[in-house]
Amino acid sequence: MTQFKNIQELIVRFSDPKACLEYVEQMRWNGNPVCPHCGQNKPYRLKDGKTFRCKSKTCKKDFTVTTKTIFENSKIALSKWLIALYICTNHKKGISSCQLARDIGTTQKTAWFMLHRLREMVRPKAIPELSEIVEIDTTWVGGKEKNKSKKKRAQLESGERTPKKAPVFGMVERNGNSVLISVPDEQSETLRPLINAVVDKDSIIVSDAATVHYGLENEYKEHVIINHSNDEYAKGIYNTNTIEGAFSQLKRGIYGIYHQVSVKHLQAYCHEFAYRYNTRKIKDSERFELSMRNTEGRIKYKTLIGDKQG
Numbered sequence: 277m278t279q280f281k282n283i284q285e286l287i288v289r290f291s292d293p294k295a296c297l298e299y300v301e302q303m304r305w306n307g308n309p310v311c312p313h314c315g316q317n318k319p320y321r322l323k324d325g326k327t328f329r330c331k332s333k334t335c336k337k338d339f340t341v342t343t344k345t346i347f348e349n350s351k352i353a354l355s356k357w358l359i360a361l362y363i364c365t366n367h368k369k370g371i372s373s374c375q376l377a378r379d380i381g382t383t384q385k386t387a388w389f390m391l392h393r394l395r396e397m398v399r400p401k402a403i404p405e406l407s408e409i410v411e412i413d414t415t416w417v418g419g420k421e422k423n424k425s426k427k428k429r430a431q432l433e434s435g436e437r438t439p440k441k442a443p444v445f446g447m448v449e450r451n452g453n454s455v456l457i458s459v460p461d462e463q464s465e466t467l468r469p470l471i472n473a474v475v476d477k478d479s480i481i482v483s484d485a486a487t488v489h490y491g492l493e494n495e496y497k498e499h500v501i502i503n504h505s506n507d508e509y510a511k512g513i514y515n516t517n518t519i520e521g522a523f524s525q526l527k528r529g530i531y532g533i534y535h536q537v538s539v540k541h542l543q544a545y546c547h548e549f550a551y552r553y554n555t556r557k558i559k560d561s562e563r564f565e566l567s568m569r570n571t572e573g574r575i576k577y578k579t580l581i582g583d584k585q586g
């Protein structure tokens with residue numbers, strides 16, 4: 277498979293619908309189509325060139341490369357999806373639905389829907405394991421308040437009232453991957469199982485002096501506490517700069533591009549920003565290809581509406 281050096285090459289290549297289809301088939305199946313209904317792997321291709329029929333006697337269903345993917349049941353041309361994916365995965369700070377709509381020539385509503393589906397592609401299938409030096413911390417990001425009354429809005433604008441905020445718990449391996457999780461609270465019962473699920477027991481954990489993390493030294497190789505209230509920002513090679521950097525990227529994205537994020541969608545944004553962070557060392561074309569291999573995440577429009585803007 278040839279890679280694309282830039283978006284111009286991608287647009288030229290995918291202006292041919294057949295080339296577009298072949299590319300998606302290659303990315304999804306590596307040349308060996310598999311029935312998404314039953315898993316049978318020797319279907320035959322029908323004359324229209326894009327439909328396959330399953331050979332399994334109990335299944336016999338038809339499918340195409342978009343069946344059970346984020347592209348399914350949409351009137352948007354596949355080429356438009358691919359261009360949107362390229363733009364979306366390679367914008368370092370994320371992209372708003374208004375901007376995407378202008379870039380690819382759709383309505384803002386369509387672009388908003390596409391962005392939500394594209395975000396499904398960057399949702400990790402497995403949470404990475406973190407080891408060696410792992411920094412952990414919690415940050416609060418602004419959540420959207422539903423049905424704000426005139427009075428509440430006025431209070432918000434005048435600064436009398438602060439917008440509702442929601443906690444995000446973050447863990448990041450020094451020079452490695454990050455995991456960002458939207459959590460209901462900062463209690464030990466909430467955070468400890470997350471740490472245990474993600475961080476290898478031989479790791480050195482670095483955190484601030486939050487009492488919720490007391491006792492980690494009994495479970496891990498070492499627990500280094502940086503006491504910010506004592507104006508302490510590092511202990512030798514240990515600090516919390518990496519996790520703070522990941523948080524500021526998340527917040528810049530949410531406040532600058534998306535303006536507000538409802539708590540309901542916060543985890544999807546966390547995945548998006550963790551994905552961007554975790555793929556920071558690879559090329560744009562490689563990041564695009566990586567996302568293309570994960571087209572089976574699927575989210576229905578029905579589950580999105582109710583919250584208008586993302």
Ligand SMILES: [Zn+2]
Binds near residue numbers: 331
């Ligand atoms: Zn089948």
